[in-house]
Amino acid sequence: MPLSVDARWDLIDKISKQTVEFGARKHTLKDAIAELTVKPLTGIPVAIAVIYGFWSFFCDFAGTLFTDGFMVRLFDEHWLPWLQSVFPGGLKNPFYALMVDAGHIEGGVLVASDNCFEAFGVLTSGFFVVFGVVLWAVLAFYLMFAILEDAGYLPRLAVLVDTVLHKIGLHGYAIVPTFLSLGCNVPGVTATRPLETRKQRFMMMTLLAIFVPCGAQIGIMQDLVPEMMGWIFLTLAIGYLGFGFILNKIVPGKSPELIMDVPPYQMPTLRNIVRKLWIRTSRFLIVAVPFVLLGSIIVGLMYLTGAMDWLAAVLGPLLMGWFGVPSETVAPLIAGFLRKDLAVGILGGLMEQGIMTTFQVFTSVILLCIYFPCLATFALMLKEENGKEILGSLASLVAMVFVYGGLIHLVGIMLGVA
Amino acid sequence: MKILLMGHPNVGKSVFFNRLTGAKVLESNYPGTTVDFMKGWMRLEGEDVELIDVPGAFSLEPKDRAEEVAVKMLAENKDSVIVCVLDASKIERGLYLALEIIEKGYPAVVALNMWDVAEDKNIRIDVEKLERILGVPVVPTTAISGEGFKELVSKIKEAAPVKIEKIIESAGGRESAAVS
Amino acid sequence: MEKKLSEMDFDEEGTVKEIEENLKKQVAGMGIREGKNVRMATKQPIKGPVVVEVDKSFTSLGLGIADKIVVEVE
Numbered sequence: 001m002p003l004s005v006d007a008r009w010d011l012i013d014k015i016s017k018q019t020v021e022f023g024a025r026k027h028t029l030k031d032a033i034a035e036l037t038v039k040p041l042t043g044i045p046v047a048i049a050v051i052y053g054f055w056s057f058f059c060d061f062a063g064t065l066f067t068d069g070f071m072v073r074l075f076d077e078h079w080l081p082w083l084q085s086v087f088p089g090g091l092k093n094p095f096y097a098l099m100v101d102a103g104h105i106e107g108g109v110l111v112a113s114d115n116c117f118e119a120f121g122v123l124t125s126g127f128f129v130v131f132g133v134v135l136w137a138v139l140a141f142y143l144m145f146a147i148l149e150d151a152g153y154l155p156r157l158a159v160l161v162d163t164v165l166h167k168i169g170l171h172g173y174a175i176v177p178t179f180l181s182l183g184c185n186v187p188g189v190t191a192t193r194p195l196e197t198r199k200q201r202f203m204m205m206t207l208l209a210i211f212v213p214c215g216a217q218i219g220i221m222q223d224l225v226p227e228m229m230g231w232i233f234l235t236l237a238i239g240y241l242g243f244g245f246i247l248n249k250i251v252p253g254k255s256p257e258l259i260m261d262v263p264p265y266q267m268p269t270l271r272n273i274v275r276k277l278w279i280r281t282s283r284f285l286i287v288a289v290p291f292v293l294l295g296s297i298i299v300g301l302m303y304l305t306g307a308m309d310w311l312a313a314v315l316g317p318l319l320m321g322w323f324g325v326p327s328e329t330v331a332p333l334i335a336g337f338l339r340k341d342l343a344v345g346i347l348g349g350l351m352e353q354g355i356m357t358t359f360q361v362f363t364s365v366i367l368l369c370i371y372f373p374c375l376a377t378f379a380l381m382l383k384e385e386n387g388k389e390i391l392g393s394l395a396s397l398v399a400m401v402f403v404y405g406g407l408i409h410l411v412g413i414m415l416g417v418a
Numbered sequence: 419m420k421i422l423l424m425g426h427p428n429v430g431k432s433v434f435f436n437r438l439t440g441a442k443v444l445e446s447n448y449p450g451t452t453v454d455f456m457k458g459w460m461r462l463e464g465e466d467v468e469l470i471d472v473p474g475a476f477s478l479e480p481k482d483r484a485e486e487v488a489v490k491m492l493a494e495n496k497d498s499v500i501v502c503v504l505d506a507s508k509i510e511r512g513l514y515l516a517l518e519i520i521e522k523g524y525p526a527v528v529a530l531n532m533w534d535v536a537e538d539k540n541i542r543i544d545v546e547k548l549e550r551i552l553g554v555p556v557v558p559t560t561a562i563s564g565e566g567f568k569e570l571v572s573k574i575k576e577a578a579p580v581k582i583e584k585i586i587e588s589a590g591g592r593e594s595a596a597v598s
Numbered sequence: 599m600e601k602k603l604s605e606m607d608f609d610e611e612g613t614v615k616e617i618e619e620n621l622k623k624q625v626a627g628m629g630i631r632e633g634k635n636v637r638m639a640t641k642q643p644i645k646g647p648v649v650v651e652v653d654k655s656f657t658s659l660g661l662g663i664a665d666k667i668v669v670e671v672e
């Protein structure tokens with residue numbers, strides 16, 4: 001027969017008195033570090049340093065070393081010209097356009113592309129996005145994340161941010177799914193499970209799907225518009241907190257307070273890190289590669305058949321009028337249903353053609369983040385929560401996209417940059 | 419028969435699992451959730467027995483989805499032996515969960531893991547006496563080096579259900595430990 | 599002197615005197631219970647959570663929860 005809580009503790013006290021002897025407690029260096037990282041006075045600077053280190057590593061390792069230093073050259077100077085020379089057909093051949101290079105109009109004539117962002121082909125842009133940029137970004141991200149996770153830093157971060165997140169009805173623990181989503185939203189959605197109530201999980205998933213760009217997307221953005229990254233993150237963070245605040249007011253349910261174990265720091269083991277890195281990266285590739293390739297085929301076909309121009313004409317007034325972005329943005333928005341990284345890549349192609357102002361690029365990048373989760377994330381959300389909640393999530397998403405997208409446009413108009 | 423590894427998060431359950439199981443392991447999804455758990459097989463006296471790495475739980479009073487799954491898995495496997503993995507350096511709160519499991523009538527073995535950490539912290543535990551009081555096998559282990567594993571495996575067969583009243587008695591009477 | 603856990607100062611130690619009945623089960627798994635020694639390991643500003651040490655393990659509790667625990671301090 002089960003005991004009451006008090007009776008059970010009484011029993012444990014008795015057992016412990018007879019069998020356990022606690023020696024003198026030593027305050028070790030590890031204890032001191034453990035406390036320094038949760039105390040606000042020292043913890044917040046440490047957290048900023050950790051995140052800054054994370055970001056520098058992400059940019060230097062993935063962006064500068066692999067993508068710029070090696071992959072861009074490999075793809076633009078070898079892979080693209082080689083395909084252009086050996087692939088059957090030519091610039092005006094539809095299959096060639098789909099697979100290799102759609103070309104673009106310069107001074108009234110169709111000319112070949114000279115980089116993989118512009119080419120729009122499955123084998124060029126599609127491959128470049130996955131293997132040239134995104135893979136390295138995701139790998140760098142997961143390496144850093146696994147180290148922080150295994151060292152036991154994440155619960156400390158959760159304690160530090162609980163103050164803020166509690167105000168929008170979430171736990172400090174919500175930082176873990178948020179952070180993980182910056183790698184890929186799919187495991188991020190999975191990581192919402194330690195949140196205690198349906199309300200918290202629903203809010204978290206909705207916020208993740210809308211405001212947290214994945215590593216693939218960040219990698220591409222960092223490659224295309226490095227100077228804008230600060231503004232992009234700021235805009236998304238404001239949206240995350242602001243929209244979270246509103247959701248907290250309108251979503252029924254409880255937001256219980258934090259009760260969380262803060263485990264001791266541990267030396268991460270190489271074996272564990274390598275294992276996690278392998279599992280997460282291979283899962284990422286399984287999700288990403290088919291969708292990126294499929295997405296490039298669909299977008300390519302829509303261009304070839306004229307469907308894209310038709311959609312651009314139909315949606316153009318809305319896009320231009322409400323959000324202030326040109327009708328060509330339709331193409332990346334379509335691709336974004338499948339993969340955000342591919343979508344930003346297509347946006348990069350449009351940028352290179354010089355048809356967008358800086359502010360329009362900025363707005364488009366934000367819109368791409370927030371207008372819909374990618375297909376893999378959406379499918380997982382469907383599996384995770386019941387249909388009614390997903391409908392609620394979608395409804396709030398649509399409302400939010402219009403409000404926030406319009407707001408950004410408005411701010412742009414007021415600042416005179418739109 | 420199945421063997422369930424249960425305990426708080428971060429006590430070394432997964433290291434146990436990896437050491438005890440062979441090459442064939444499965445990562446499964448608890449139906450209707452995204453909570454993953456690992457399932458594998460271990461050799462026990464010439465037989466292949468299923469071993470499950472149950473998601474970490476602090477108590478059988480679930481606070482979140484992972485804990486819910488742990489409680490459900492326990493309820494669905496009435497005929498299993500539970501290996502309660504405790505952090506020896508935090509033995510009291512570990513015993514809380516172990517007692518909850520024993521109270522439900524499951525045959526249990528208590529692994530006092532992180533024995534090395536407890537030694538470093540100057541915590542001394544009288545294993546024999548603890549075993550006498552609880553009436554279930556208690557084995558000190560250090561999962562990362564594999565110390566104590568042989569003994570642990572050999573004692574799984576000895577696990578049998580124990581009445582909580584008997585534990586109260588062996589601990590020295592029931593005056594304050596009233597059954598609710 | 600008795601006070602709420604949430605009112606303890608940084609690094610102050612005390613003994614848990616009383617835990618609100620329906621909270622008991624929730625914190626039991628963390629080893630927090632009546633009669634135990636607690637130390638305030640960290641307090642976050644602006645109504646943030648606290649981190650307390652019980653039996654050498656650390657647990658973070660929201661302020662609203664720390665309000666429901668009474669401690670006896672010197």
Ligand SMILES: Nc1nc2c(ncn2[C@@H]2O[C@H](COP(=O)(O)OP(=O)(O)O)[C@@H](O)[C@H]2O)c(=O)[nH]1
Binds near residue numbers: 426430432532533560
């Ligand atoms: N020092 C020491 N560390 C251990 C021991 N067992 C496990 N660990 C470490 O404790 C951490 C948590 O172990 P893990 O198996 O993931 O815990 P789980 O959450 O219970 O599955 C890992 O870093 C292990 O390497 C042990 O006996 N001694």
Ligand SMILES: [Mg+2]
Binds near residue numbers: 431432
């Ligand atoms: Mg584990």
